[in-house]
Amino acid sequence: MSNLSEVGDRDGWRCWLCDEPVDPDASVNSDLGPSVDAVVPARASKGKGKGAAVTERLAHRACNTRKGAVRPVVPWSPDLFVVDPAPIAETVERLRRKPGREVVARCPSRDDADQAAAWLVDRLSRFAPDLDVTTQVEPGGGQYLLAVRV
Known part of the structure; x- marks a missing residue:
């Protein structure tokens, strides 16, 4: 498992879920503080890929908590004019x-x-x-x- 600084540096200190900046100096207990989200491939979570690599991504603590163990919801930008956007x-x-x-x-x-x-x-x-x-x-x-x- 990687440490928080390594994951943050690799991801450019941006939350992979909401795409907003993550403050590396914020408390990990703060909603906007950094956390590491371990993303398990869908096949591995169903028991079909036990040796599958787990991806670690940087997320805000609140985004990571809100996501929990379900698939993430990645919003489209509200500044775009799109109709029927796909998830x-x-x-x-x-x-x-x-x-x-x-x-x-x-x-x-x-x-x-x-x-x-x-x-x-x-x-x-x-x-x-x-x-x-x-x-x-x-x-x-x-x-x-x-x-x-x-």
């Missing part, structure tokens, strides 16, 4: 199991879709750093579809 954590899990292309949102304009695509690539680079993702914006039906490809 980010579940999308990442599906693309890890079976790489390919998945439509994750609809946007009313090309500019909105381009902004959402840039944000999503940046967010996934921290949420799932092991996943090499690209995005595609495609027109269709008077709107723009945002897809992720692995």
Whole structure:
């Protein structure tokens, strides 16, 4: 198991769940204090991958506590104009199991879709750093579809 400083330095002192900065000097008992979240791969948690590596990620204590032992909810930025956004954590899990292309949102304009695509690539680079993702914006039906490809 890694120590908190090693995990924090590797993750750039950003919470992997909410993507906000984590203060390395805050008390570990504070809601915004740092904690290490041990992420167990889905297969290992079902007993199918007993030798699977556990990933340690930096999180705020409150985010880690709120998540508990359930799948994390990773919110889309409220600054984006996206319609029917797909749940980010579940999308990442599906693309890890079976790489390919998945439509994750609809946007009313090309500019909105381009902004959402840039944000999503940046967010996934921290949420799932092991996943090499690209995005595609495609027109269709008077709107723009945002897809992720692995």
